[in-house]
Each structure stands twice: as C-alpha cells, then as structure tokens.
Amino acid sequence: MRLISWNVNGIRAVMKKDFLDSVAKMQPDVLCLQETKAQDDQVHEAVAAFTGYHLYTNSAVKKGYSGTAIFSRKEPLSVQCDVGEEEHDQEGRVIAAEFDDWFVATVYTPNSGDALKRLEYRQRWDAHFKEYILALEKRKPVIVCGDLNVAHRPIDIARPTANYNKSAGYTQAEIDGLDRLLAAGYIDTFRHLYPDTVKYSWWSMRGGARARNVGWRIDYFLVSRALEARIHGAEILSDVKGADHCPVVLQLD
Secondary structure, three states: EEEEEEEEEOOHHHHOOOHHHHHHHOOOOOEEOOOOOHHHHHHHHHHHOOOEEEEEEEEEOOOOOEEEEEOOOOOOEEEEEEEOOOOOOOOOOOHHHHHHHOEEEEEEEOOOHHHHHHHHHHHHHHHHHHHHHHHHHHHHHHHEEEEEEOOOHHHHOHHHHHHHOOOOOOOOOHHHHHHHHHHHHHHEEEHHOOOOOOOOOOEEEOOOOOOOOEEOOEEEEEEEEHHHHHHEEEEEEOOOOOOEEEOEEEEEE
16 A cells, blocks of 8 residues: 655646656555645546546635645545534645545644744644544554644754744644654654654745755654554655655555
8 A cells, every 4th residue: 555645735736747747656545635725626626637546625714725635546435524623624634534444644734833823723733633533543543644744853854953943843842742643652654764864845945945955854654553564665755846845655565
C-alpha cells in the first residue's frame, strides 16, 4: 500500500503545473491532499481528467480557503469529515477514510498566524484533534497524514534558533502538541526510519528559499504503534514541484 500526502496550495493552481504527470509517476494507492482552496464541486471539476480513483472532499465554508481531499483506488468502507467540534468544523480540515485494516485521516492543521495571533486556537485544535484520532483508534489503527504545521525538532527546520518561539510552526506550544499525539501511541514514520536525515517538505516562496534549501519538515505520516511492523518505507519527494510543499510518502506492507 503506497500512500502519498501533499499540500498542493490550491488544486486549481497545481493542475496547471503538471499535477497529473506527477501523480502518475508517484503511483499512489491513496492520495491525500491539503489546502485544496476550492469548494467540493470545484475540486471535482478541476480533477475531472484524473481517473481511476474514488474522490472525497471536505471544503471550508469560506471560499478559496483550506480544504482537504482523499483519492483512493479502493473504495473505502466509510468516509467521515471534520472532528465534531463546531469551533473547528468550518474549515474543511479533516477527512478520515476507513479501510479493512486501518483508518487514513488527512489533516490540514491550522497555522498559528502572523505574530502568533492564532496560537491559543491552535492549542485547542491540537487537543481536540488528538481526542478525535484516539476515538478512531478504539475502532482500528489510524494513519494520520498531512500538513501538521509544526517542525518537530531542530533537525526539521533549517534555522531553528532564529524561529524558536517566534514563528508559527516552531513554538514550544506547537511542538508540545505533536509530542502529546506521538506519546498517545503514534510513530513519525520518516524520523523512525531516518533519525538523522535532514530533509524538508516546505519552503517559503520568498528569497529563493527552495533553491537554497532553507526549509521546514512540517508534512508527516504518523502511524499507530499497532502498525509499526508494517512500515516499509517513508520518503520526502523534494524534487516534485508544483507547490510550496512537496509530497511525502508512506509505504506499508
């Protein structure tokens, strides 16, 4: 089973940047997208030429903002959107698809914003999202993937000292949120396989950051410890262009 997660920074925009060719080369069994920036009907229209997959979308009430999607070769047993908290469920940030052996939950985690204006909200989100995932886990193991909007450790960010507790995505509060999710029984699959590898999944669009590889690793596949023996591979496809994020991959036996 080959699963791919990608924050595409706008499905309509990425469709104009060889998206279909990129996906054809990656050959996912399940493709999870974040930040589609389109309503459900607009996502379906944009990807009309993308065949061979079942498509499920979750769009924000606000048009052109946030949004997630799951494409799956195999039809899921069930699909659910949102985390069940009204405060969070206006922005299309979560879809969970149920398969025989596990759930795949894709998430576009809220950014704490300029001057960390949304950090308090982000902390509430992290707590509610963890509760949501653990409720799914009671039914079967969960794979969590997506843009988690946090660099977990200094190795995951090119300039840790300059950004620590100053920039959204690298505050101790956000790091603690991911720590609590991992401590609840989840594995960061890339770091599990590559404890010392420096690789990033997002680069600012300013100042030639991607060309200079001044990046952040904020896109993840986390898996339930119940699936640890089935982790076969994890990749960050930094050569795949089309958005400010690149795809990340999980291979399960």
